[in-house]
Amino acid sequence: MSIQWFPGHMHLTRKAIGQRIKDIDVVIELLDARLPASSANPLLAELTEGRPTLKVLNKQDLADAARTPAWLDWYNARPGTRAIALDASDTAPARRLIEGCRQLAPTRRGMARPMRVLIVGVPNVGKSTLINTLSARREARTGDEAGITRQEQRIVLDDDFYLWDTPGMLWPRIVVPESGERLAASGAVGRNAYDEEEVAMALLAYLKQHYAALLVARYKLARPEAEIAALHDDELLDLIARKRGAVMSGGRLNLQKAAEIVLTDLRSGSIGRVTLETPDEYAAWLAAAHEREAERAERRAEQRKRDERRARRTGE
Structure with a gap:
């Protein structure tokens, strides 16, 4: 994302x-x-x-x-x-x-x-x-x-x-996608710049692995922590939607409302005390991002070379 x-x-x-x-x-x-x-x-x-x-x-x-x-x-x-x-x-x-x-x-x-x-x-x-x-x-x-x-x-x-x-400021291009997800979840990013359901599921993906007990307690999930951790992200959001009454006519789940609930609970501290990254995790994310950036630069350089060769052939 x-x-x-x-x-x-x-x-x-x-x-x-x-x-x-x-x-x-x-x-x-x-x-x-x-x-x-x-x-x-x-x-x-x-x-x-x-x-x-x-x-x-x-x-x-x-x-x-x-x-x-x-x-x-x-x-x-x-x-x-x-x-x-x-x-x-x-x-x-x-x-x-x-x-x-x-x-x-x-x-x-x-x-x-x-x-x-x-x-x-x-x-x-x-x-x-x-x-x-x-x-x-x-x-x-x-x-x-x-x-x-x-x-x-x-x-x-x-x-x-x-x-x-000074006013709060981000940066023109966030190259570490995990950082973008966390910034959005924390409220540092304008709401029109991200999909709340996707950000909420990315947040739940981390919380279920590291803070499953807090999720069980906050949303009264009545399931073992290991079972919560094993759920797919969308399944977990569905479960929270049912527990919090985010249901529309016909029994359809209101996942947008459920996502808003999860993000609001994080920002207010209602989920509990959580930290969404460790130094080692961030170092790994950053290294992967730099590798992707290097590959991207290499592809661009190759494309420029192809364009230059094509231009030379056209001009001959």
Whole structure:
């Protein structure tokens, strides 16, 4: 399943970040703790290259507590990078961001050398909620729809600490299909860019293998976990539709409604605490994607050669 979403305002955001980064000391990238690599934007990494980065695994209260430490270790092993996990609605841990930035740029203190921080992330990752928590005021609009923040905002957190918020941004082409599925499931992608039934089934395919007990409990499936894990994805969605009353006239199942239920339950945390990837899984997905990209480039090169030979024969 190929999921792509890069509307016009994201082009403007890319340009704005390219200009703003010249005056920035530290970049905070907010990630979804349930998909810590899939929610990391490679375009942002390119735009902010060379700047110390604080990776914040947000919504840790929704993520699998047993998996989050591995992701923190994975990011903390990178040069010029620190990683922390937090729940953006919790005031006390949110203030840890300021100290994390101070550690990454210790010389930026006082009015003569104020700390200048840019906060970035994919849509619907919780930036606006975090900023409101940090500033103790409702500085930024919040909501559960991707793309609410549409322009840059400047927030003063301390006398010598300035934070610039930017709209959520994806990247022009998501080459790892598993990442596209997870971004859509989390709500980071506009609803018109994907098929909800397909995304819900892709989500269930992962959950039934790693969190079957949570599915049994949430949807009262009354079947052994092993049996749930063995179901085909569409069979599992059918079962959830029946259990949740997503039935139309004539007894036909409303799979669209069932898919919406599953996705809403993931986003709200109603399914339970889940993390939809491990470092090893993501590494395997990325390697496979790079291999496909290399094959694609090779096919294009061969096609260009064929076109050139044909053009030469035609011109003779």
